[in-house]
Amino acid sequence: MEYDEVLRSLGIYWEIFLLYCNEFKEKINSNCEGLEAWQLIAFSVGITLIVTWIYQWLNHPELTLSQRIKKSIFTCVRSMPYIKGRIKEQLDVAKAGLQEELFRGTEGSTYITALPKHGLTRKEILKSVKDYQKLDKVDWKGGKVSGCVYNGSDALSKLSGEIYEEFAWTNPLHPDVFPALRKMESEVVAMCVKMFNGGSQGCGTVTSGGTESILMACLAYRSIWFEKGILYPEILAPISVHSAFNKAAHYFKMKLVHVPIDPVTSEVNIKAMKRLITKKTCMLVGSAPSFPHGILDPIGDIAALGRRYGIPVHVDCCLGGFLVPFMKKAGFTIPACDFTVDGVTSISADTHKYGFAPKGSSVILYSDRKYRAQQYYVNPDWQGGIYASPGLAGSRAGALVAGCWATLVHFGENGYIDSTRKIVSTARYIEKHLRQIKGIFIYGKPEVSVVAVGSNDFDVYRLSGALTGKGWNLNVLQFPASFHLCVTLCQTEEGVADEFIQDVKKLTAEIMKDPKKKADGAAAIYGMSQSVPDRSMVSEIAQVFLDSCFSTGPLATNGTTN
Numbered sequence: 001m002e003y004d005e006v007l008r009s010l011g012i013y014w015e016i017f018l019l020y021c022n023e024f025k026e027k028i029n030s031n032c033e034g035l036e037a038w039q040l041i042a043f044s045v046g047i048t049l050i051v052t053w054i055y056q057w058l059n060h061p062e063l064t065l066s067q068r069i070k071k072s073i074f075t076c077v078r079s080m081p082y083i084k085g086r087i088k089e090q091l092d093v094a095k096a097g098l099q100e101e102l103f104r105g106t107e108g109s110t111y112i113t114a115l116p117k118h119g120l121t122r123k124e125i126l127k128s129v130k131d132y133q134k135l136d137k138v139d140w141k142g143g144k145v146s147g148c149v150y151n152g153s154d155a156l157s158k159l160s161g162e163i164y165e166e167f168a169w170t171n172p173l174h175p176d177v178f179p180a181l182r183k184m185e186s187e188v189v190a191m192c193v194k195m196f197n198g199g200s201q202g203c204g205t206v207t208s209g210g211t212e213s214i215l216m217a218c219l220a221y222r223s224i225w226f227e228k229g230i231l232y233p234e235i236l237a238p239i240s241v242h243s244a245f246n247k248a249a250h251y252f253k254m255k256l257v258h259v260p261i262d263p264v265t266s267e268v269n270i271k272a273m274k275r276l277i278t279k280k281t282c283m284l285v286g287s288a289p290s291f292p293h294g295i296l297d298p299i300g301d302i303a304a305l306g307r308r309y310g311i312p313v314h315v316d317c318c319l320g321g322f323l324v325p326f327m328k329k330a331g332f333t334i335p336a337c338d339f340t341v342d343g344v345t346s347i348s349a350d351t352h353k354y355g356f357a358p359k360g361s362s363v364i365l366y367s368d369r370k371y372r373a374q375q376y377y378v379n380p381d382w383q384g385g386i387y388a389s390p391g392l393a394g395s396r397a398g399a400l401v402a403g404c405w406a407t408l409v410h411f412g413e414n415g416y417i418d419s420t421r422k423i424v425s426t427a428r429y430i431e432k433h434l435r436q437i438k439g440i441f442i443y444g445k446p447e448v449s450v451v452a453v454g455s456n457d458f459d460v461y462r463l464s465g466a467l468t469g470k471g472w473n474l475n476v477l478q479f480p481a482s483f484h485l486c487v488t489l490c491q492t493e494e495g496v497a498d499e500f501i502q503d504v505k506k507l508t509a510e511i512m513k514d515p516k517k518k519a520d521g522a523a524a525i526y527g528m529s530q531s532v533p534d535r536s537m538v539s540e541i542a543q544v545f546l547d548s549c550f551s552t553g554p555l556a557t558n559g560t561t562n
């Protein structure tokens with residue numbers, strides 16, 4: 001076809017199009033004949049509102065469509081009169097049970113519910129504290145508790161106590177008053193940056209714990225995406241990632257998008273992660289290792305995605321913070337998961353877990369100062385003066401920073417290599433022996449300190465329940481039903497690992513005599529709570545648990561807490 005011929009036929013199409021438009025216009029006009037102006041306006045406004053509502057409903061910033069459909073259905077069902085009553089009854093029973101369980105721990109003791117008229121003397125307080133401590137019956141010193149207490153040595157508590165005494169009044173908010181503390185804090189960050197092989201721009205801050213470290217990284221990346229004009233940026237993280245990321249999304253107007261994990265290896269499915277990346281994705285996350293199953297996500301692959309799409313990558317090394325950096329020197333081979341992996345932009349590491357520092361400290365580290373700047377809060381206009389703070393808190397406990405510093409320099413590199421060797425080899429010893437027990441299996445290939453147990457033959461909560469009966473305090477996991485032991489220095493003591501293995505062996509053999517039997521007690525409750533489709537009911541019970549933690553009163557029979 002000639003050029004002008006093309007133009008001519010395009011012209012014809014254009015005229016036909018105009019004709020249609022005209023016809024359409026006429027049709028609308030004839031339909032609107034007889035309508036008054038106010039009716040037209042009201043109609044237009046109404047339609048606009050409905051369309052906006054539908055748009056917003058389809059593009060909810062925090063929940064996915066299926067989550068919302070489910071939620072609407074359950075809200076509807078729960079509001080039906082008969083069902084409403086029945087559910088309330090059941091919830092009240094569950095709530096009362098929960099409260100009773102918490103109160104059983106302080107049975108026979110009275111609560112102080114108002115300031116004593118006259119203050120107690122030092123002697124009286126110390127005596128009173130001894131009485132309080134009699135309530136603590138779990139044998140964590142003997143290695144019966146998973147995670148929780150990571151060191152537990154008396155010598156270390158003594159050191160912490162002495163340091164606390166020296167720094168009880170200090171506050172990092174006032175570096176002019178406490179320059180010694182400022183120096184210590186900067187040294188804690190520098191030591192940790194070095195441990196994770198940060199470059200010349202490597203930096204970080206000390207926080208109150210793993211959760212705050214994670215919150216800060218999420219806040220930093222969210223703010224960068226906010227500046228790009230993206231509301232509700234997305235965190236892309238494996239389903240096995242710590243709940244602190246859900247919390248960050250909840251606090252900071254973000255959306256957590258979960259990536260499935262491989263059912264066999266428990267590692268994140270990297271192909272699925274790639275598919276889920278959008279222009280809203282402000283960070284990719286991998287755990288080193290994950291809390292539930294203790295699995296190292298493929299940090300190298302995640303970082304490669306981050307590089308390719310220009311997205312920051314956070315490594316959650318909260319749990320592994322003081323094991324993973326020392327594993328090589330302790331004689332174990334694992335892939336690199338620190339700043340030597342190009343693309344990793346931040347790492348959270350808990351000094352108060354395997355760093356053995358007093359509870360209440362962690363670090364968040366960045367590959368570049370531009371990220372750290374995004375977590376700072378600065379208010380130049382406050383009446384109280386120009387206000388600047390690095391993290392969530394204003395005033396902070398200087399004694400905890402000093403305690404953290406003292407612990408790091410007390411152990412030193414060799415101390416941590418030593419503890420890493422003990423802990424990882426104990427975990428592997430336990431893993432090896434549990435694998436030989438018929439009826440249970442181990443999730444993936446745990447390489448650090450957590451060993452997670454499942455079963456294809458029986459309800460695994462029966463086993464965790466039976467182990468609780470033997471004095472063990474393990475972490476119960478869900479989706480899928482499982483439990484784990486997080487090995488700390490307490491389990492590296494002579495005989496503890498063998499006792500655990502023997503107990504699992506004996507109790508599993510017992511259960512295998514009748515594998516199909518239903519679970520009872522706490523085990524049944526765990527099983528049931530997983531199968532409740534309306535998660536808001538489970539949340540409601542969990543909230544009662546929190547209420548009960550602050551309760552000082554006698555049990556109310558109507559399920560309400562005081």
Ligand SMILES: *Cc1c(COP(=O)(O)O)cnc(C)c1O
Pocket residue numbers: 209210211212214242244287289290291316317318319350362
């Ligand atoms: C413990 C942990 C956290 C959170 O730490 P907290 O100190 O409890 O706030 C985050 N991620 C992982 C993998 C953890 O094990």
